[in-house]
Amino acid sequence: MPIPAKVRGRGAQSAAVPQRFGLAAREVDGDWLDTREGIDGPGPKLRTTVTEEKARSILSFNQSPDIPFDRSVNAYRGCEHGCVYCYARPSHAYHDLSPGLDFETRLFAKPDAADLLRKTLAKPGYKPAPIAMGTNTDPYQPIEERYRITRQVLEVCLETRHPVTITTKSARVVRDLDLLTELARLNLVAVGISVTSLDPKLSGLLEPRASSPAKRLDALGQLAAAGVPSHVGVAPLIPSITDEFIEGILEQAGGRGVQTASWIMLRLPHEVAPLFREWLSVQYPDRAAKVMSIVQSVRSGKDNDPGFFTRMKPLGTWADLFRTRFRLACKRHGLNRTQPVLDCAQFVRPEEGEQLRLF
Template sequence: MKPDLQSHRPKARGAVTNAVSRYEPVTRHAEADGWDRDDDLPTLRTEVSVERPRSLITYNRSPDLPFDRSINPYRGCEHGCVYCFARPSHAYLGLSPGLDFETKLVARPDAPDVLRAELARKSYKPAPIAIGTNTDPYQPIERDHGIMRACLEVLEACNHPVAIVTKGTLIERDIDILARMARRGLARVGISVTTLDPDLSRRMEPRAPNPKRRLTMIRRLAEAGIPVRIMASPMVPALTDPELEAILDAGKQAGARTASWIMLRLPREVSPLWQEWLAVHNPDRTGRVMSKLRDMHGGRDYDARWGHRMRGTGAYAELVQHRFKIALKRLGLRETAPPMRTDLFRPPAQDSAQLSLF
């Protein structure tokens, strides 16, 4: 599989191409003229636009997920993880799930105010809010926008529980808030480590912190009393899954209390993007990786059914799960964390021109 020619040089990016989204009626393909144009192409730069959301909390009923609500301060993710299952969501914006997903980002600066208003509704019932389950709230642009920290400030003021998933070192900036919330049973964090190989990580998730740095994040969070989960995700068959035990061991040594794993998922446009990446970076593994994935999904690249999509089925998936269980027992890690508290929740005060009498 040979990727299409580019109009920009995708330096330090995950996706190889910028194929149009599934909703676009027209596709464009560049034709080679015999010249090597890579040195003449401009470097692909990150662009950030602003969105003013009318609502923020997204609810789900998936039995595969341990939460029923989440928020996203940003759309798209500059970390550029080529395997990211959230890439197809960029198609709803009329953008490519390929290079657009990691270069044309959307910040939502009003998110904290919208969140505060939703938590203040009389009908709202508290339950843990997940952040980072779609795009990373601590990706590099958070340094300039600070939307995630402002959302945490809203949640802390309300004593609202939060579960965060990230690869971003910027979470260390917010240890002060998270530590205070953790002491009240209101916060926990999951750190995703896909591989311990820095070279493979650099190619597969080019703008995410390297694996060693992520382990340092776990240590610093744990030392602050914040419960941390080591997430060996996604496991790529015949590429990263041999590292499962080593990743869990490294997480435990860094201070993680719980652990989880998810098999590589290839929904919609992610599959061709992933296969393009394999053809460029690991051509000798392409057939083996895809064969094992298809074996776990009934001959397809991906099976989106509940109960199947996270780990697949069959002998290979069962083997990885068996290895995971043995590693948990050996290391003393848990798969499930204690529930967070919801009884401390107090709705934010609503703005009013009339002063309260009490």
């Protein structure tokens, strides 16, 4: 099978139409692919488009035994960061869109998110527990600069004294440091930033429109210095690609005052597996077989393990090695000595229809 040409500035290398839903496959004619640039010149640059979505609700609940939260807010669908390994990519298939390039170029925004959240929190039967942001797509991806939806949601959380957690790959999070500092003073927020490697070139291939590793680490330092509980995620860990950075990431995070850390083994659900294999064939053809061999060794011989209780727990010798390295590095650099527990007792139910206010 021929190696596809590189798609510059994007994580996915193709559209990768999902077959789970019986959609028609898209196939580029091979002869034309080989000669198109010589005849027509370079193809048009991929542009990002945003569709505003009129959502009916914004707070999603789950009963998964594998994650430490039961509710989340996702202000955007799709993510321009373009992380090739993103486990959320298959969600775009529900729009009859590609989990590949469509996921990172055809985005959806929910401008009414803050108003919808206030209405949910105002319901008489609502009981507070930390709201997780960034569980599906990044709340601080580039279009947050325009829409400010994440900031509006944080304003609602501050107004109602509702606890919230944030996970991101963007240094843009520090632009809301004023809100985060006040939420932290009330013990209502914790912020996690995932750092996959310390190599900006590698990061540019894996997650082409996310902040550079150095900027993410600097953002963690700013959060910690401001008293915001900060967390570094070595996530995902990709064997023979990013595992060499485990100790370095934890050393730099610990030196900046970060409190806690975690790691997550690469997950390849549904269309993510062929997208990642395609990426390997383009970017690292020399080690593609080794990477996938190790991935399968920790997932019971498969590309992915979707089962509850096991999907977040890689098994085998390689998993034990990564786990031990991570634990020893955390101990060496003072991470995970304490775990933040956010306060749910301060919650003040908003009056539906009342205007937004900060204080």
